Amino acid sequence: MNDWKVEFTTETSEPTLTIYKPLKPTGSAMVICPGGGYSGTAGDHEGRQVAKALADAGITAFVLKYRIPNDRYCVDKSLAPLQDAQQAIRLVRQRAAEWGVNPNKIGIMGFSAGGHLAATAATHFEQNADPTCTDKTSVRPDFVALIYPVVSFREGIGHDGSRENLIGKTPTLQQVAHFSNELRVTPTTPPAFLVHAQDDWVKIENSILFYEACLRNGVPAEAHFWAKGGHGFGMVNPVNGEDWVPGLVKWITGQ
Amino acid sequence: MNLHSILLTLATVLFGFAKTAAQPPQTFPLYGSSPSPIPSPPKTSKKRR
Numbered sequence: 001m002n003d004w005k006v007e008f009t010t011e012t013s014e015p016t017l018t019i020y021k022p023l024k025p026t027g028s029a030m031v032i033c034p035g036g037g038y039s040g041t042a043g044d045h046e047g048r049q050v051a052k053a054l055a056d057a058g059i060t061a062f063v064l065k066y067r068i069p070n071d072r073y074c075v076d077k078s079l080a081p082l083q084d085a086q087q088a089i090r091l092v093r094q095r096a097a098e099w100g101v102n103p104n105k106i107g108i109m110g111f112s113a114g115g116h117l118a119a120t121a122a123t124h125f126e127q128n129a130d131p132t133c134t135d136k137t138s139v140r141p142d143f144v145a146l147i148y149p150v151v152s153f154r155e156g157i158g159h160d161g162s163r164e165n166l167i168g169k170t171p172t173l174q175q176v177a178h179f180s181n182e183l184r185v186t187p188t189t190p191p192a193f194l195v196h197a198q199d200d201w202v203k204i205e206n207s208i209l210f211y212e213a214c215l216r217n218g219v220p221a222e223a224h225f226w227a228k229g230g231h232g233f234g235m236v237n238p239v240n241g242e243d244w245v246p247g248l249v250k251w252i253t254g255q
Numbered sequence: 256m257n258l259h260s261i262l263l264t265l266a267t268v269l270f271g272f273a274k275t276a277a278q279p280p281q282t283f284p285l286y287g288s289s290p291s292p293i294p295s296p297p298k299t300s301k302k303r304r
Contacts, residue, residue, distance in 0.1 A: 014284065015284070015285040015286070016282050016283065016284055016285055017282070017283060017284075017285050018280050018281065018282040018283075019280060019281050019282075019283075020278075020280045021278045021280075021281075023278070048280075051280070063280075064285075084285055087285050087286065088285060091285065
């Protein structure tokens, strides 16, 4: 078993971005969305540790502390995390030169519900999630990595808790379809990297459906599926000891 | 080991460490420029479909 300690932050109403600068930047950047079922964020083993590993490999990493959907400070809580993910990509692209980043090599990745957020950012970039935003900077990520992600909100596939926290207990069919990202993949969806285990309680179908949607749309995708591993393990599969990060770094380098 | 060797080893270790040590991370507000106080993020509005 790996020995990570779960650090869980709830009630995030003030979003922040934390930059981990490599000594020798390759020009690639990654915005990291920790998971937490849209009820909090696991900022250490799905945030800081990953950012440090990527920075050690020359990738400029940014940990996004996105707003947790909450009716107390959101008019429509379903939009807040996507607004923050889009703002993070926008900000990194705008300050790319300052941070040694190639503005055409900015990716987003996420774990579990953070994977849902990353998948949403990768499939909803055509318009600003904040309708009052007039900034024309592209918010399309250049690549996306989904680690044991929630992708779908459809019945029997998606994770009920994440769905309820983002779009409520009684969402409309239209809301469910809007946030079921496997239904939103198009030929303009960025290349995808997927990690999932078959015994995960967030069903592996989430990743399989996204992968199949990528295949249908001619989007390059790389999938790492294991029989066992469970959920929420961070960088190292606790069953077989495999670390998927070196493969991700290699994949990013090829983008 | 004489003093010169010790100093040389120490310098090598320190220099090597300086070359590989990661820069400390910096946190800044998503909707404002660092290091100014964190402004309020935009209020979310009803979805337009």
